[in-house]
Amino acid sequence: VQGAFGYCSGVGQGEDVLAAEQETVPLGLGSQAVAWLGDGHVVGLVAAVRGDERLLVTKAGHGCSPQWLPVGQLITLNAAMMAGLALQCRCCLRPRAEGRFEPGGRWCCDTCHRR
Numbered sequence: 001v002q003g004a005f006g007y008c009s010g011v012g013q014g015e016d017v018l019a020a021e022q023e024t025v026p027l028g029l030g031s032q033a034v035a036w037l038g039d040g041h042v043v044g045l046v047a048a049v050r051g052d053e054r055l056l057v058t059k060a061g062h063g064c065s066p067q068w069l070p071v072g073q074l075i076t077l078n079a080a081m082m083a084g085l086a087l088q089c090r091c092c093l094r095p096r097a098e099g100r101f102e103p104g105g106r107w108c109c110d111t112c113h114r115r
């Protein structure tokens with residue numbers, strides 16, 4: 001069935017959809033992922049998998065539509081935090097390692113967050 005984000009197929013109630021296979025797929029369904037979208041970093045959930053692409057969905061109110069992104073442009077939230085990556089702040093647009101993701105999913109550095 002053609003859906004809003006590609007082709008979909010129905011599953012029966014209680015079916016475990018690709019659970020065993022998802023453990024071996026990088027950034028599988030339901031993974032939290034970080035991406036740079038041109039005006040700062042954002043965190044979202046992987047809602048679909050299509051080959052080497054992932055559909056990244058952010059929280060409502062973020063102003064960002066779901067987007068298909070190559071796996072190479074994504075990093076798991078856990079890996080980004082563990083590595084202390086300098087993420088681009090949505091306010092000042094500077095790369096900063098110190099900050100947090102706001103409720104809408106965008107990265108905000110500690111300096112801008114205190115303002």
